[in-house]
Amino acid sequence: MKLFKKRKALRKKGGGTVGLIALLLVGSAALRAGSEAGSAYAEATKDQIRETAETPKDPTSKMPGQQTMDRSEMSNLLTALLKREMRVKEQEKKIEMRSKALAVADEEITKRLAALEQAENALRETLSLADGAAEGDLARLTAVYESMKPKDAAALFGAMEPDFAAGFLGRMRPDAAASVMAGLPADMAYAISVILAGRNTKVPKS
Known part of the structure; x- marks a missing residue:
């Protein structure tokens, strides 16, 4: 309506064809500017949607299902920890x-x-x-035995085992032992002499 009124005003004033052409150019520029503004708005809207889609989500923000799953996992973890603590206490008691x-x-x-x-x-x-x-x-x-007569002592020692007789003769005085040995049979005296000699050889020499 405004453009039409302007056209009538120009005609009344006698602008002629030049005025009409100028008016058409202004209108065309206005339409082009509006179209470009709409395209720019559409592009801006698309860019905003693209940025929103490409923006990484906050890992802390979770869906309701995920929150329920995390609570379940936490419950299982707490249960496992309690069981482990009970086992540790039992082991400590043992x-x-x-x-x-x-x-x-x-x-x-x-x-x-x-x-x-x-x-x-x-x-x-x-x-x-x-x-x-x-x-x-x-x-x-x-x-x-030392106080006995050599003949009586010899008769007594002759009835002993050679080892037993050698033990006493080794403790007696040499003269008393010699008197007893002289009254013993030869084989008995020899056996006792061997035993006494063997004992002396086992004595450590300094």
């Missing part, structure tokens, strides 16, 4: 019970070792007393 049992066993072993040590000491004292008593008996018996 270890504690074993430690207590080992402590009791160690204490019992210590007591038994102490009792065995006491028994060993008592046995050692008893053996020492027995050895002392036996040594005293041997010394007294040797003195008895």
Whole structure:
């Protein structure tokens, strides 16, 4: 309407053909500008849509299904952790019970070792007393054999085993032992001499 009025005004004023052409050019420019503005708006809209599509999504923003899945996984993880904690506590209780049992066993072993040590000491004292008593008996018996007449002592030693007789003759005084040996049979005296000589060879020399 505005363009039409302008055209009528120009005609009244006598602008003629030149005015009409100018008016048409202005209108064409206006239409071209509007078309270009629409195209630019459309392109801008397309670019915005493309940028929105290409923009990476925030990894923290999740769909409702994904959130439900994460809660399920978290629940499973918590359940597994609780079960593991229970197993660890059970193992700790077992270890504690074993430690207590080992402590009791160690204490019992210590007591038994102490009792065995006491028994060993008592046995050692008893053996020492027995050895002392036996040594005293041997010394007294040797003195008895030394005080006997050589003939009587020889008859007694002849009835002994050579090892047993050699043990007493080795403890006697040399002169008393020689007197007894002289009254023994030759084979008996020889056997006793061999035993005494063998004992002397086993004695370490300094």
